[in-house]
Amino acid sequence: MTELRELRYEPKAIEPKWQRVWEEERTWEASNEDDGRPKHYVLEMLPYPSGEPHMGHLKNYALGDAVAHFSRRIGRRVLHPMGYDAFGLPAENNAIKTGEHPREATAKSIASFQRQFREWGISIDWSREFGTHEPRYYRWTQWLFLQLQERGLAYKREGAVNWCPNDQTVLANEQVVDGRCERCGFEVEQRQLEQWYFRITDYADRLLEDLDEIQWPEHVKTMQRNWIGRSEGAQVAFHNPDLGIDYPVFTTRPDTLFGATFFVMSPEHPDVLRLAAGTEHEQAVRDYVRHAQTESAEERGAADKAKTGVPLGRSVVNPVNGESIPMWVADYVLMEYGTGAIMAVPGHDERDHEFATVHGLPIKRVIAGPEGEDELPYSGDGTIVDSHPDFDGLPNREALSAIVAWLDREGKGHRSINYRLRDWLVSRQRYWGCPIPVVYCDACGMEPVPTDQLPVELPDVSDYKPRGRSPLAAAEEWVATTCPRCGGPARRETDTMDTFVDSSWYFLRYCDANNDAAAWDRDVLNRWMPVDQYIGGVEHAILHLLYARFFTKAFADMELLDFQEPFQALFTQGMITRDGAKMSKSKGNVISPATYVDRYGADTARCYILFIGPPDQDADWSDEGVEGVHRFLARLWRLGVEVGVGPADSPATGAALSDADGALARKAHWAIDKVTADVSGRFAFNTAISAVMELVNECYRHREQASPEVQRFAVATAASLIFPFAPHTASEVYELVTGGRVWEQPWPRADPAMLTTDTFELVAQVNGKVRDRLTAPTDATKDQLEQLARTAPNVVAHVDGKEVVKVIVVPGKLVNLVVR
RNA sequence: GCGGCGGUGGCGGAAUGGUAGACGCGGCGGCCUCAAAAGCCGCUGGGCGCAAGCCCGUGUGGGUUCGAGUCCCACCCGCCGUACCA
CATH class of the missing domain: 3.40.50.620 (HUPs)
Known part of the structure; x- marks a missing residue:
């Protein structure tokens, strides 16, 4: 017989053996x-x-x-x-x-x-x-695109878009982070371009509501809710008599309409220059708008930035009171949100207040807060004042709906819901993506490629460099096609789809x-x-x-x-970090799974990454920790070799067992119970693995005394339980002790009778402090437990000379004597 | 600012309001060995004590409770997300 200590756990032999079986037998095909x-x-x-x-x-x-x-x-x-x-x-x-x-x-x-x-x-x-990227897949990506287009959910329009000057392509709003390209980190520019969009905004409400129906982490739902950014309020039109145009604004606070003392437009608002034309401010407005365009999104978005802006030299009429208020252009108003123009209520909005202060504009209070709250701006709730006889004195929340109803009756505004979510911009001026399946015909205009002509295959090109248009545009033979409607000459769309479509x-x-x-x-x-x-x-x-x-x-x-x-x-x-930091080439702290799979085997790497901590949290990779998990798998494998093949059934319920057999069998059933609960109830793989470690430790503890049958049962159980995490080692060990295939076995079931013991460790406390630990019968009554605790020597010492005023008995756990 | 998550030994972490620190790493000691590696066994929160045992201990300060890492209130620190969204 081979000396046990010379036996080495060899993942390099075990792992390919089982991989071959699963591959040849196509075990995992459904x-x-x-x-x-x-x-x-x-x-x-x-x-x-x-x-x-x-x-x-x-x-x-x-x-x-x-x-x-x-x-x-x-x-x-x-x-x-x-x-x-x-x-x-x-x-x-x-x-x-x-x-x-x-x-x-x-x-x-x-x-x-x-x-x-x-x-x-x-x-x-x-x-x-x-x-x-395979035509057999993207054929259907294109087909789905056309289905969306047929229903108006994919459409082309011109508008302000985010342009990454490095990647030379447009980006979706979601792909711009802090004014920078999510991919390459370059500052994003605004451009006016005609692009393809998906009408995701039509689904804003459903996307929001159905979050309640799914079991997702709350923080992810919150992020989606914030991104969709639904807010309820009103749209109110402010009339400009010079151009004779109504400028609608969106506000969540129609109750403060009477406090509007000026009106602000975004520099990107298409009417800004028209409005300023011919006024004394024309040149200043031009300069301001030009400056805003050159400023990066990052500079402009800085929250602590001073509120800049210039007057337009025009005014609008506040529809609720007929007051004429001055128009301004300022970059704190964003074209992307709402209507690109706002009514400014400096009395009750921090930003407007700051702007008014800087530019010497009037500040008016229209909501009275509680006593002592007399600072402006005041954004809390209160009572309407100095507004209108119909509303003065009302709580502002009540006034809000009353004012909206009144605006609606008067035709000056209406209830409105605004979203932060924009339509999804999906076209990209790049090569390596799914071609958009439409053609342009001089006679018929834009035509979808008939579905029986899909896929529109991505042609080969010689130059991948983007030049502000897709490299596909240079593939002239591919671009030139015929119109599916009239058969005349037509050109293919050369933009490709955002890979998020795929x-x-x-x-x-x-x-x-x-x-x-x-x-x-x-x-x-x-x-x-x-x-x-x-x-x-x-x-x-x-x-x-x-x-x-x-x-x-x-x-x-x-x-x-x-x-x-x-x-x-x-x-x-959670993320896997190294030395507490995200792995990156620049930090030089990147480690690759291949290194560890090669050195310790896949099972060790997999188990370690699950054992390291709760899987939803970030975890720091430690080479020493890997060694520990590897030792554990080697210990399990060695047990398998040692105990050998034979009967491995659980001892029958109620069977008379030696102390060692009983302890080992109970530990096995405890582990079944623990692992099952940890894996099915939650993703507690770290504690599941530690339970199997405990079982393996128990096997070693009883190696001399326990019977071969019970040892085999315990080892087979350990293998069975570790299988989801270390499938190769588990398969090998299970085969060593049973001759069978672990993945073909049903998940083990714990015998409830084996989860209980005749006695337990009773904790005896005095005033909540542990004073003794005693062995007590599991079926003892509360009175018996109390008596047992009262007679424990160290309890007696602490109770001595004092009065027991209260006794708490938790069966199976503890007795607490409260003394005075 | 706002939202979320977290703070427990030397380290990663474990604990339905009921024995804090499971399991693993590291450390210390022992066995095996000519020796080492590997393996196996034991100890390992801090302080005091010969010992029995006692005191302290889960970011800070309060509170609820027979009993709080866990619940409540007020803070501090760290990480992630988001930010002029009208």
Whole structure:
């Protein structure tokens, strides 16, 4: 017999062995046929294949795989697919630098992801794999685009857009962070361009309301609510007699209308120059507007910036009292929000107050606050004063609705709801994306490409460099086409789609990934959707998650599917940091999963990343911690070798057991109970793994005394429980002790009789302080427990000479004697 | 400013209002070995004490309670998100 201590746990031998079995037997492929088991769709966010997978991917897929495995073993039919978000700028920027076709770079990266996902042993249904850059996928992206266009949900219009001068393309609002391009960090400019949009604003209310229906982290819901930014108020028209134009403003405080002392327009407001023309302020206004344009979004957006602005030399009439108030232009008014113009109420708005103070404008109080609150601006509630006989004296909240009703009757305004959410700008002047399937004909105008001519394939080009228009524009042979309506010459749209379009429906395609006749079959889709558990990073809280919800609702309206929300439950994972900092090339603290998988095996890397802490929190990677988890798996494996194959059933309920057998069997059942609760009730994988560690420690403790059968049961149970986290080692150990396949076994069940013991440790307290610990029978009465505690030597010492005024007995736990 | 999350040993972290610090790392000691590595076993919050044991201890200060890391109030600090949104 081989000396045990010479036995080495060799993941390099174990892991490929099981990967081969799963691959050859296609173990993780899911059938679209309903077999009576409840379905469970487990999905991790689509990876963007650039270079190699990083630690974030390892965490994401280790988490998802644990959920998928656990779900299968508790009897669900599980869909756990994989694909690649393969269009995008990194591959294209690489092409500009090196000339390598983005398709080549992407293919290499995908191959690396595929290889590593296999090496990690993630239980993926590979039969459904695709990349969003493959024509067989983007054909349907284009088809869906046309469906949206047919219903007016995709449209083209001219307007002010965000332009990234580095990436040479427009960006959606969601992709501009602090005035900078979310991708490259360059300052974004405003340009006036004709672009494609999706009408996501039509869905603002539904996107907001349905958040109540889904199990998502509250902070993600909050971020979406804030992004949608619904606010209730009124639209009120202020008339300018010079041009004879009504300028509507949006306000959430119509109750302060009588306090408006001036009127402010955004520098981007199209009428600003027209209004100033011919006044003494014309030149000053021109200068101010020009300056505002050159100022970066960042400078302009700084909250502590002084309130600048110039008068327009015109005035408008406040419709509620006929007062003429001066018009100004100031950059604290944003064109993007509301109507691009505001009524300024310096008495009750901080910003307006600041502006009025700087520019010497009148400040009027129209709401009286409680006693002592006589500072202006006052933004709290109070009583209407100096406004109108009908409203003076009313509480302002009451006056608010009364004033809106009155405006409505008088035709001067109406109730209005305003949103921060803008339509989603989807066209991009870049190459490596999904072509927008429309053509332009001189005779017929814009024409959608007929669906039987899809896909519009992305042509090869020789020059990827963006020049303010898509590189596709240079592919003349491709651009020149015929009009589908009149057959005459036509030109193709050369913009491509935002890659977020690709990833807004991929989870649908997985359900019916190989369907050549349609994007999906509605019945097949209904058998899997919605995704039961979605897992990914919070960085997608707004962008991807909002877009995907919008698509789902739009498709539901088109009767392409029958549910309103794509992701029933969402789990957002924390970041993996290194030395307390985010990993980045510039910091030089990047570590790659491959290093650890190579050194310790995939099971160690996966278990460690789950063991490190609660998965929704950030966690710092520690090399020493990895060693510990590796030791644990090696200890488990060694137990398997030592105990060998044979019967491994749980001791029968009520069987007479030796002390060692009893302790070990109970620990095994305790671990089953604990792991099951930790995994199913919450994502407490860290404590689940520590419970299996405890079981393994208990196995070592009873190695000499416990019977082979009970030891085998304990080891098999440990293997079975660790399987969702360390599938290879678990499979190996389970085979060593039972000869069977762990993934084919149902999830173990704890025997309730084995979860209780005859005695427990009774804590004896005096005045809430622990004074003794005693062994007490589990079935003892409260009185018996009290007597036991009262006689404990150290309790007696603390009670001595005092009066027991109260006794608290918590059966199974403690006795507390309150003395005086 | 606003919103959210968090603050527990040397470190990562664990604790349905009921034994604070499970599990892991690190450290210390022992066994094995010619020796080391690996492995196995034990100890490991701080202070006082020969010991039994006692005192202190979950960011700070109050409160509720027989009992508070946990609940309430007021603060401090850190991280994330968001910010002239009318």
